[in-house]
Amino acid sequence: MISFGNDWDVLLTDEFAKDYYQKLRLFLAKEYAHKKVYPDMYQIFAALQLTSYADTKVVILGQDPYHGENQAHGLAFSVQPGTAVPPSLQNIYRELQTDLGCRIPNNGFLEYWARQGVLLLNTSLTVQANAPNSHRGKGWELFTDRIITLLNDKSTPVVFLLWGNNSKSKARLITNSHHLVLTAAHPSPLSVSGFFGCRHFSKTNAFLQKNGQSAIDWQIPDL
DSSP, X not given: OOOOSSTHHHHTHHHHHSHHHHHHHHHHHHHHHHSOEESOGGGTTHHHHHSOTTTOOEEEEESSOOOSTTTOSSSTTOOOXXXXXXXXXXXXXXXXXXXXXXXXXXXXXXXXXXXXXXXEEESSSOEETTBTTTTTTSSHHHHHHHHHHHHHTOSSOOEEEEESHHHHGGXXXXXXXXXXXXXXXXXXXXXXXXXXXXXXXHHXXXXXXXXXXXXXXXXXXXX
């Protein structure tokens, strides 16, 4: 039985009983048994375990997990300590430096954000090693749609940062006008020219403070 240890347990109980999720579970059992899959099966739901529904103030929506060794650990864009910072995250750090004057840290471990209410959610929560988008269309999109829909129902304003076309497709689920939706190109080197200059981090903090919430400290500490 999956346990998040917070309010997501009650909110997502019905989802795990649905037909699509049962099929996804069987698919994943075979994949983990016979192939190299990321993240570790005990880290699939790390984003939801670290950031409760009640605490979520900001959502950063990724695509699927990193597909290289020792990278993915269940948080979008984040890598495990001791792993080289991937190009997309390097570009996020560069934008943070320009936008807020943040120093570029010596690691890509983003748990510090998650513990402040930044839900680092990928659209698909698993991936086969060295095969990006390999678990696309297997059911994760329905699961993450449900998460976004639940967050849309929150009475407290939430900031949704949607980078790239996969993430922007979720904008249709965010219908309550008291939330803030910010879109930009994906920070990947292939599209980063449409990401640099977005100033999403300062805009997020201005919106949170305007709505009586504390700003996010975006400075990732050195390890």
